[in-house]
Amino acid sequence: MYDAIVVGARCAGSPTAMLLARKGYRVLLVDKATFPSDMTMSTHWVHQPGIAALKRWGLLEKVRASNCPPLLTYRFDFGGFALIGAPPSADGVAESYSPRRTVLDKILVDAAVEAGAELREGFVVDALAADDGHVSGIRGRDKSGAKDDPRARLVIGADVLHSLVARAVKAPEYNAKPELMGGYFSYWSGVRLDGVHLCPGDYRFAFGWMTNDDLALVGVNWAIKDFHEVRHGIEGNFLRELSRLTPLLAEQVRAGKREAKWLGGTVRNFFRKPYGPGWALVGDAGYKKDPCTAAGITDAFRDAESLVQAIDEGLSGRRSLEEALADHQRRRDEIAMPIYEFTCEQAKYEPPSLEMQRLFHALRGNQEDTNRFFGLIAQTTSIPEFFAPQNIQRIITSA
Numbered sequence: 310m311y312d313a314i315v316v317g318a319r320c321a322g323s324p325t326a327m328l329l330a331r332k333g334y335r336v337l338l339v340d341k342a343t344f345p346s347d348m349t350m351s352t353h354w355v356h357q358p359g360i361a362a363l364k365r366w367g368l369l370e371k372v373r374a375s376n377c378p379p380l381l382t383y384r385f386d387f388g389g390f391a392l393i394g395a396p397p398s399a400d401g402v403a404e405s406y407s408p409r410r411t412v413l414d415k416i417l418v419d420a421a422v423e424a425g426a427e428l429r430e431g432f433v434v435d436a437l438a439a440d441d442g443h444v445s446g447i448r449g450r451d452k453s454g455a456k457d458d459p460r461a462r463l464v465i466g467a468d469v470l471h472s473l474v475a476r477a478v479k480a481p482e483y484n485a486k487p488e489l490m491g492g493y494f495s496y497w498s499g500v501r502l503d504g505v506h507l508c509p510g511d512y513r514f515a516f517g518w519m520t521n522d523d524l525a526l527v528g529v530n531w532a533i534k535d536f537h538e539v540r541h542g543i544e545g546n547f548l549r550e551l552s553r554l555t556p557l558l559a560e561q562v563r564a565g566k567r568e569a570k571w572l573g574g575t576v577r578n579f580f581r582k583p584y585g586p587g588w589a590l591v592g593d594a595g596y597k598k599d600p601c602t603a604a605g606i607t608d609a610f611r612d613a614e615s616l617v618q619a620i621d622e623g624l625s626g627r628r629s630l631e632e633a634l635a636d637h638q639r640r641r642d643e644i645a646m647p648i649y650e651f652t653c654e655q656a657k658y659e660p661p662s663l664e665m666q667r668l669f670h671a672l673r674g675n676q677e678d679t680n681r682f683f684g685l686i687a688q689t690t691s692i693p694e695f696f697a698p699q700n701i702q703r704i705i706t707s708a
């Protein structure tokens with residue numbers, strides 16, 4: 310009998326297993342994948358609060374040692390002019406990183422094992438076991454087809470948006486929004502980028518930064534109304550749009566070599582109730598949003614810390630598990646809702662309103678507020694405070 314079984318061993322599952330194991334709980338961590346692998350779709354940009362979590366957990370040096378360059382300078386390029394700056398830091402961490410998932414997920418899964426979690430890779434969970442409506446374990450099989458049904462006090466689904474755990478327990482969904490945009494990205498050698506490049510256009514958005522192995526990750530997103538057309542000729546549409554949004558980067562990409570296949574697609578947006586009798590959800594399984602603000606990994610780390618705090622309070626008997634998990638849901642939603650709503654607005658890529666255009670022009674030469682503007686994506690600037698009418702007026706009138 311385990312204290313917890315965690316299904317899914319990437320950005321949400323491995324930290325959850327690691328933090329529980331570090332507190333002395335008996336944890337089984339299972340994933341149908343084996344590690345290292347990057348079967349998860351992601352541009353893997355981790356913001357300052359996520360990097361600060363890696364630092365707290367003693368894992369940041371491993372990311373640095375993987376030869377993944379820090380991303381220090383941010384550039385928001387409107388074509389006619391660019392805002393350049395750096396977001397406020399998080400717990401003294403000024404840089405973000407974009408480690409390949411082969412690198413990051415392996416660091417996380419190894420840390421969970423080092424902390425004492427038992428790992429079963431290549432293990433597919435087919436169903437949950439339940440006693441009187443209370444989840445009591447999983448039913449699954451390993452690569453050889455051998456079946457097993459380990460038991461636990463709590464089964465935690467860190468198994469992404471199609472979560473088997475969420476489906477099995479019929480976790481209620483709320484604040485759901487449809488797919489808002491879609492994009493494609495890939496990896497190039499021979500392209501050099503300094504920091505993060507973000508290039509907005511009407512119903513379009515281009516981006517690029519460096520990752521491991523001297524490769525540049527470059528992508529273009531389209532508002533959903535246009536995305537389905539793009540699928541019919543990805544390369545041509547990608548290069549055409551990149552040239553329109555950022556000619557200099559497009560020139561580099563044309564001269565460089567694409568080293569991977571095209572990756573991309575669309576995602577739905579939703580929150581799910583993250584707990585019930587004998588089960589919990591963490592990461593994308595419990596709260597999924599469009600990747601346009603690249604918040605998924607940073608949010609998954611925060612969610613894992615908050616969930617483990619609640620589980621520890623409950624399993625140790627300091628308070629009722631139900632109450633502790635209800636508090637966790639309140640904490641998660643209070644922090645996540647502003648970035649969720651902001652993300653869903655951004656993902657439409659609508660042309661900026663007159664007021665936003667005035668804001669962008671006013672930010673030129675105002676370094677402090679430009680940095681705070683970048684903090685909206687990094688999650689180090691309060692979204693409601695920045696967009697408060699009096700703050701926007703202050704920036705515009707002080708220009």
Ligand SMILES: Cc1cc2nc3c(=O)[nH]c(=O)nc-3n(C[C@H](O)[C@H](O)[C@H](O)COP(=O)(O)OP(=O)(O)OC[C@H]3O[C@@H](n4cnc5c(N)ncnc54)[C@H](O)[C@@H]3O)c2cc1C
Pocket residue numbers: 316317318319320321322339340341342349350351352353354355432433434435467468469472473573574575576591592593594600603604605606607608609
């Ligand atoms: C196009 C795109 C770009 C993105 N870019 C960024 C970005 O730049 N920055 C960022 O922070 N986020 C980004 N995200 C989001 C980010 O990738 C996710 O938020 C993050 O991977 C969530 O982590 P997770 O651990 O919840 O799920 P995952 O990383 O998807 O892991 C889920 C794991 O569960 C396992 N699993 C599922 N079902 C079972 C089963 N039945 N049995 C056993 N194992 C199972 C899977 O094998 C998988 O390993 C992007 C997403 C997309 C789609």
